């Protein structure tokens with residue numbers, strides 16, 4: 440893959456970069472270390488690499504690429520559960536295409552399908568529900584994953600299934616939540632992040648309010664950002680401006696899509712169907728309190744975790760995997776000892792190599808691999 | 821999966837089930853509109869609306885210019901084709 444050649448509206452981009460540069464003298468901390476800004480969302484990571492935004496920025500700004508790719512962070516044990524469900528003869532297992540390649544401890548869904556499991560890629564949970572109507576003698580399980588952006592869709596599908604009295608449809612719920620995860624990153628002792636670009640489409644659902652504790656309790660500025668390259672540059676500028684003027688607020692750069700209060704019907708559906716889990720296990724990050732949701736008891740009939748027996752084993756990440764450090768900005772992706780060698784997009788060891796939205800895969804695909812590996816060599820001597 | 825794709829509502833299939841047909845980059849598919857309707861904007865009023873579609877659900881109304889800009893971006897990122905392939909594969913799965 441390569442960069443998009445033409446940055447649309449290069450003049451505006453240049454003007455923004457000049458504005459950012461002009462703020463440098465107002466940030467005293469730069470004497471000791473660069474600013475570290477985290478974009479949480481994999482969609483942002485993708486735009487940043489695709490449009491070559493990092494090289495455009497001054498060297499005193501470092502972008503830390505967050506864990507916000509829901510496919511990447513699925514732990515191996517959960518993938519094993521999926522495979523176990525999919526291999527039941529009475530089951531048609533349905534999933535978004537993105538999840539097919541995520542490695543489990545024995546196989547991915549793609550391999551399970553090749554081995555004969557009835558696994559079907561669907562575009563929408565509604566399509567999985569339609570399959571349930573068409574196949575009354577089979578159990579249709581939908582693999583529900585994603586942050587708050589996709590939660591309303593699976594919640595509304597369950598509500599519809601319940602209203603229609605469908606009995607052969609259930610969710611394997613692996614939805615995760617944004618804010619507790621940002622909190623976990625902020626709570627880790629080696630954390631140095633100075634500000635956040637918050638995910639635009641999650642915010643479209645949840646609104647601005649849930650992010651206030653980050654500015655209030657952790658005193659880190661935050662800007663809700665859109666996905667155009669100019670959105671990202673503008674959001675970085677807004678963040679740096681806040682830091683330069685010692686302000687610490689939730690600002691909304693993506694107001695054209697994100698209403699301050701979020702989306703009420705979507706939030707209502709989430710509230711009806713889901714409730715917070717005490718903790719959820721993440722690939723690369725370990726267990727994070729309150730970072731996932733499960734289905735409420737009144738929807739137990741639609742909960743694959745209750746309806747079927749799951750192996751539910753905890754499988755540790757490989758020892759050499761350093762995803763956690765990369766996520767916290769302690770090391771850069773190419774500094775991980777297995778980057779580009781044992782860990783590659785075709786044979787990912789860690790979460791961040793799994794989808795094109797993961798930080799390690801982005802460096803692998805868009806960077807100069809030889810150069811990066813050489814840089815790592817010089818570091819380790 | 822997370823970025824979604826803009827499409828235009830062309831008719832209402834079933835106001836009770838909150839289902840509408842949306843034209844997404846030339847592909848027509850049923851989309852749930854529960855998240856973009858309220859008393860002030862009932863299903864009938866949705867025809868011709870541009871919406872951001874995530875995995876079969878309209879999540880937000882957007883203005884037509886914004887829709888075109890987003891489509892151009894997604895096209896550059898190769899995401900339009902991906903979404904359309906996913907929709908079409910899903911339709912094949914359903915009819916088989």
Ligand code: SF4
Pocket residue numbers: 759760761762763765772775776777778779782788789790791792793799
């Ligand atoms: S190279 Fe692989 S193991 Fe290392 S941090 Fe990246 S994804 Fe994790």
